[in-house]
Amino acid sequence: MRTTVLISGASIAGPALAYWLHRYGFAVTVVERAPALRPGGQAVDFKGATHRTVLERMGILDEIEQRRTGTTDTVLVDADGKQVATISGDFTGGDVEILRGDLSQIMYNRTAAHCEYLFGDSISALTETGDGVYVEFERGPARTFDLVFGADGIHSRVRGLAFGPERDFVTHLGYYYCVAGASPWSEGGSRARAIAYGHNTPGKIAISGGPKAQQLYLFASPELDYRRDDNAAQRRVVEQVYADVAWEVPRMLGEMADFDDFYLDSISKVRMQGGYVKGRIALVGDSAYGNTLGGFGTGLAVVGAYVIAGELAVADGDHTVAFTRYNEIMQRYAKIAGSSNAGRFLAPKTALGIRMRDWFLDSWLFTLMLNYSDNAANDIDLRDYPTLVGAKDVG
Numbered sequence: 001m002r003t004t005v006l007i008s009g010a011s012i013a014g015p016a017l018a019y020w021l022h023r024y025g026f027a028v029t030v031v032e033r034a035p036a037l038r039p040g041g042q043a044v045d046f047k048g049a050t051h052r053t054v055l056e057r058m059g060i061l062d063e064i065e066q067r068r069t070g071t072t073d074t075v076l077v078d079a080d081g082k083q084v085a086t087i088s089g090d091f092t093g094g095d096v097e098i099l100r101g102d103l104s105q106i107m108y109n110r111t112a113a114h115c116e117y118l119f120g121d122s123i124s125a126l127t128e129t130g131d132g133v134y135v136e137f138e139r140g141p142a143r144t145f146d147l148v149f150g151a152d153g154i155h156s157r158v159r160g161l162a163f164g165p166e167r168d169f170v171t172h173l174g175y176y177y178c179v180a181g182a183s184p185w186s187e188g189g190s191r192a193r194a195i196a197y198g199h200n201t202p203g204k205i206a207i208s209g210g211p212k213a214q215q216l217y218l219f220a221s222p223e224l225d226y227r228r229d230d231n232a233a234q235r236r237v238v239e240q241v242y243a244d245v246a247w248e249v250p251r252m253l254g255e256m257a258d259f260d261d262f263y264l265d266s267i268s269k270v271r272m273q274g275g276y277v278k279g280r281i282a283l284v285g286d287s288a289y290g291n292t293l294g295g296f297g298t299g300l301a302v303v304g305a306y307v308i309a310g311e312l313a314v315a316d317g318d319h320t321v322a323f324t325r326y327n328e329i330m331q332r333y334a335k336i337a338g339s340s341n342a343g344r345f346l347a348p349k350t351a352l353g354i355r356m357r358d359w360f361l362d363s364w365l366f367t368l369m370l371n372y373s374d375n376a377a378n379d380i381d382l383r384d385y386p387t388l389v390g391a392k393d394v395g
Contacts, residue, residue, distance in 0.1 A: 002027040003317045006135055006145040008123055009152035010037065012044070012100070013285025013301035015107035017151055018115045019058060020309030024389060026317075028115040029145070031137065033122040033152075037108055039101040040261045042179045042216070043069050044298040045094030048378045051299045052095070054306045057386055060106050067102045069093075072194045074207060076358065079199065079246045085358035089193060091370055094295075103298070123148075126161045128279045147312075147319055148281045151305070154268055155228070156287035162278050172223050175267040175343025177293060178238050181214040181259040199247040200354050205347040206242060206249050215252050215259075217242065218293075218347050223266065234264040267292040267343045276330065277323040284308060289334035293342035295373065300337065303380065304330050310385025333380040 003026050007014045010032035018028045046055065046064075055061040071089035078084055108117075118140060125136040132144045150158025160166055198207035203220035219241050226233045235256065242249050256262070269291045276288040285301035307329050311322035348354045360366055 003146045004132075004144075005029070005147045005149065006031065006123075006133075006143075007149045007151050008032075008156075008158045009150070009285070009287075010034075010108065010117060010119070011104050011151075011153065012107065012298055013151035013287075013305055014149075015104065015111050016058070016302050017149060017284055017305035017309055018111045019107065020306055020385075021312070022111060022114045023386075024309060024313035026312075028111070029118065029143075030111075030115055031118040031121050031123060033120070033157075035120040037101065037104055039105075041100035041263070042214075043072075043093065043097045044100050044103060045092075045097040045295075046299050046302075047094035047373070048299075050303060050378045050380055050382055053382060054302050057306070057384075058110070058302075060110065063106050064096060064098055064103065067098055067106070069097045069099060070194045071097070072196050072209070074196045074198050076198050076200060077247070081247070085361045087198075087361060088370075091366075091373075092295075094299075100298075123157055123161065126158070126281065128281065133280050146280065146317075149308075150281070150283045150287045151285050151301075152287055154265075154270060154286045154290040154292065156283065158281065159283055159287050162281045163272075163274075163283075169272055170268050170270055173267045173269060173292075173341045173343060174220055174222070175341070175347065176219055176221050176224065176237075176264060177267055177343070178217040178234075178262070178264040179214065180217070180238075180256045180262050181212070197248070199245070199249065200347065201245055202351055202354065203347055203349045204242065204245060206245060206247070206252060208248060208252050211251070212255060215256060218267075218343055220343065220347060220349050228265075231262055235262065237264065265292070267341065269294075269337070275327040277327055280319055282308060282319075282323055282326065289330065289337055291337040291340065294337045294340050295342075296337050300330075300334055303333065303382075306382075306385070310383060310388070313385060313389040314383075329380070336379065 005021055005026050005028055007017055007030045010030050014030050018030050022028050071093050073089045074087040075083055076085040121137050121139045124138045127134040132146050133148045134144050136142045150156045196207050196209040198205050205218050207216040217238055239253055272288055276283045284304045286297055289300055308326040311325045315321040348357050
């Protein structure tokens with residue numbers, strides 16, 4: 001009998017894990033709270049040979065290259081529009097960059113014919129038994145699975161039900177970010193360099209590619225009290241925070257009201273000191289090692305999915321062996337997310353901090369940081385699981 005698995009989350013880590021588990025012979029179900037795949041979203045990126053190898057083994061690298069966004073340099077300007085510094089797109093965009101929604105669609109297309117997807121539902125309770133996990137859903141009937149995976153982001157429902165409350169594992173890093181609008185700063189498939197413009201005031205940055213283009217806001221703030229499903233309240237938060245910022249921000253705020261695509265969340269880091277597994281339940285991606293805008297989240301999600309599925313296949317489905325190996329491998333590799341805080345880098349809280357950041361961007365230290373980032377992305381002994389288990393490509 002095939003091992004049955006439930007994956008919570010259909011963004012990136014979830015479909016990536018579904019692909020590999022199906023390829024190795026598991027019966028896969030994916031549950032997603034949203035009624036459908038979420039289009040658009042911010043750009044995500046991959047960097048280095050390790051990420052490229054996993055994407056090649058999945059057979060999706062060429063399609064990602066075809067739908068990539070172009071490299072975008074961010075020119076930082078003062079209130080009068082005068083250039084003061086540049087953030088290289090080689091730093092923010094990795095080797096290949098793609099909209100999150102496009103990447104999610106590619107991975108979904110690779111798995112939809114072979115895996116069961118349950119949209120518009122979510123897990124409400126988990127009860128581990130001697131031979132499986134009894135799962136209750138908010139809408140659908142309860143079912144039992146051999147294994148359950150939380151690939152449901154930094155606010156993971158699976159982590160909350162199986163490991164404990166979010167406050168025990170997620171640290172707010174003192175900043176929030178907002179992405180508004182779906183149009184990328186450069187066209188899909190373009191390899192030409194594009195330019196976006198950003199303006200800092202202490203503790204705030206606003207970035208835009210121009211009229212009607214996607215916007216990014218990032219600002220310092222203690223934890224805010226708002227409902228994540230209250231879009232209007234979230235828009236008011238951004239409008240109030242940026243009400244006193246000049247430059248192009250008034251125009252941006254005016255356009256933001258017309259954008260259907262809008263996302264606001266804290267910049268936070270997940271710390272799972274006890275590991276990413278508990279019994280028959282495991283966490284993958286941001287639910288396990290998320291660090292918002294840290295530059296490695298998408299790569300970590302895809303590599304983590306590859307590793308845990310491969311270890312399960314090599315261990316003939318013995319989760320006690322596979323989960324132990326996954327913990328060992330990913331706790332080491334996930335250190336690349338480190339203690340970085342994109343908020344502190346992009347929106348220093350003082351005028352002096354902004355000037356020091358601008359100096360850093362044009363110094364040899366910045367080049368050194370780029371080299372370290374490239375090396376860290378490849379700091380893993382990646383096993384060739386498809387060869388080890390003799391899997392055949394499911395297309």
